Amino acid sequence: MHDAASSPDIDLMRRTAAGDRDAFEALYRMHHATVYRFARLMTGSTTTAEDIVQEVFLALMRDASRYDPARASLTTYLYGSARHHTRRRLLRDRFLVRLEDQADLCLPAAAATAAEDLIRQRDVQHVRRAIVRLPARYREVIVLCDLQDVSYADAAHALGCAIGTVRSRLHRARHLLADKLLRGVACVDMARRPTVRCEV
Amino acid sequence: MKHSERSQERLARSLQMLAEIEAGSKTPSRVETAVMARWDAMQKRRVPSRTRRVARVATAMAAGITIFGALAWHNMTVRLKPDTTSTVRLKPDPTYTTVAVVGGPLMADEPLRVVRMRVARSVLGELGIPSPAQRGAAPAATVDIDVLVGEDGVARGVRVPISEL
Secondary structure, three states: OOOHHHHHHHHHHHHHHOOOHHHHHHHHHHHHHHHHHHHHHHHOOHHHHHHHHHHHHHHHHHOHHHOOOOOOOHHHHHHHHHHHHHHHHHHHOOOOOOOHHHOOOOOOOOOOOOOHHHHHHHHHHHHHHHHHOOOHHHHHHHHHHHHOOOOHHHHHHHHOOOHHHHHHHHHHHHHHHHHHHHHHHHHHHHHHOOOOOOOO | OOHHHHHHHHHHHHHHHHHHHHHOOOOOHHHHHHHHHHHHHHHHHHOOOHHHHHHHHHHHHHHHHHHHHHHHHHHHHHHHOOOOOOOOOOOOOOOEEEEEEOOOOOOOOOOOEEEEEEEEHHHHHHOOOOOOOOOOOOOOOEEEEEEEEOOOOOEEEEEEEHHHO
């Protein structure tokens, strides 16, 4: 499953298992961003993503000796671990309501003089929220395959399912997401309509 | 262009935009600091000090001695205990005597069942046991005998009361 590029990972993991601090630090620096991005896109929260990065790397330092390079590349292994911790975290926090989520999906329209970057920023926020509101199984494949450029095979390995399942979930996830975005645009367009004032 | 194609195209653009923005995001340095602090704490716990090593060896030795002592004590008590197995040893009975061996040979320590039977006196003759009738005494119609039955259900021997001989 793993390629030649992951051979430094194998060496670093071996050294980490032996207690080499520098090796662990190098592993962290190589892979922390991948785990962080995945967790942030999955949870929609920066602080939760930071916690998940910590949990994933704590698990890695504990179980470094149990990593088997013949089964999967380290990146795939870390995606699997990040997914596990993200799911656990989401399950734990399911009764909590985040303050950011209280804003409605229909965002108020930007002012007519809004700059291009503001519109872009608003659109990105819109997409991000739409992704977070997808069911977890669809969110995972969108985040892995469309946003992180992970191959279908690696995604299937990280998610513990068949490649065909990844394909079908991705297809369904894109439709759901497009639908959510379309509804969001309709709401924005409604808000953009000029207000008609009646003069008495 | 169809409506669904337009929405898919828009989705692809949005996702690409989000992926580009996300590509630049990195974990704050405080997370790395926290993770490395945990690493250091874990490694410190892992490396045993001299005292801890000595304590560990002493604990292991004490556990070994305890286990050895417990096993020795257990073996000794087992040896001293009387044999309470369910095997019934046939004691010599003054009123009975084994007079005939039938069936297969009796093996050493073979478990036997004793079946008391009331049989016609003529059966004794068939087994080759001289009956009182043959010796001129007043015979009883039946006689109680013990048949020793082996584990395979085959009779090994017959015990006949001395009074009947």
